[in-house]
Amino acid sequence: MNKYFLIVCLAICLDIHAQDDYDSMIAAMEAAKLQQDSIDMSRLVVVYGYECRTQDADGQAVVDRMKVAVQIGNHVTRSYPYRKFREDADAVDYLSPNNYPVLKAESYCFMPEVWTGYPEGKQTVRDHIMPNHYETCQALQPIRWTLKEDTVTVGGYLCQTATCELYGRKWLACYADDIPTTAGPWKLGGLPGLIVAAQTADGIHRFRLVSVQRIATPIYYEHNAITIKLSEEKLIKRRQKIFGNKHYPKCPTYYIPDRQSLNNSADVTFGQVGDDSFCIINGVLENHDAHVYQPLEIK
DSSP, X not given: OOHXXXXXXXXXXXXXXXXXXXXXXXXXXXXXXXXXXXXXXXXXXXXXXXXXXXXXXXXXXXXXXXXXXXXXXXSOEEEEEHHHHHHHHHOOOTTSTTTHHHHHHHTTSOOOEEEETSSTTEEEEEEEETTEEEEEEEEOOOOOOEEEEEEEEETTEEEEEEEEEETTEEEEEEEETTSOOOOOSTTOOOSSSEEEEEEETXXXXXXXXXXXXXXXOEEEEEEOTTEEEOOHHHHHXXXXXXXXXXXXXXXXXXXXXXXXXXXXXXXXXXXXXXXEEEEEETTEEEOSSOOOOOOSOOO
16 A cells, blocks of 8 residues: 555544644554565455454443454465455545544454465464564464264355464354365455354354355565564463453553653554544554453463
């Protein structure tokens, strides 16, 4: 995506009048700017709808939803928000009034970016815990699937079913063996066909196929100067400690007691889209409230 085009769109959408505000916005975007290295080309782009059943800050049941794009190349698979795929492929501006709700809805879903097969034989995951970006890189471990004899039709595809336990959760997946790939959304994969649907046994997390297209697009690996690298185990524990705290839903920044210190140490900018004011910290949207954390990974 043309980053300078994004900056221009931001200036228009935020209705920035003061030069100081404009300079602050530029600094925030540049500091969090991700350098993109093309590491493969997709042969398929698969889009999934993701749902997470949880509760809001008042304990009422809600379902958070977003779309996940999976680029499938010859060597690398990248699973990440469909919003970011559209930003790269079609220069869609998600800070415009019409598209901003997609960005806001996505911020409730805790969905990381996953590169499977990059580096070779490994899996790289990038996630953020305000105000930091984190990255892990682990040896790729095969998922121990149990193949079933059941069949089901999903999205017009006749599918086989399989079960597994992954990071402490039990999953049921449906895969189409007439789509020759072992890929799937998030960290799910390794079946003899594309995963077209998957859900946890408790029904909290669900993925379902939206579309499959044969599109050749660059698969990027992104990096910047502010990303912190750590082990997968430590990242999982850090997510659970912060997002799983009882204070998180009503005050997502409860763990940052000195906001002035945050403003001084991070790149922070404020803006307005329609009637909704927002704050971007190190390139990530900050929510004023949140929903109860339902981790994809329990352990």
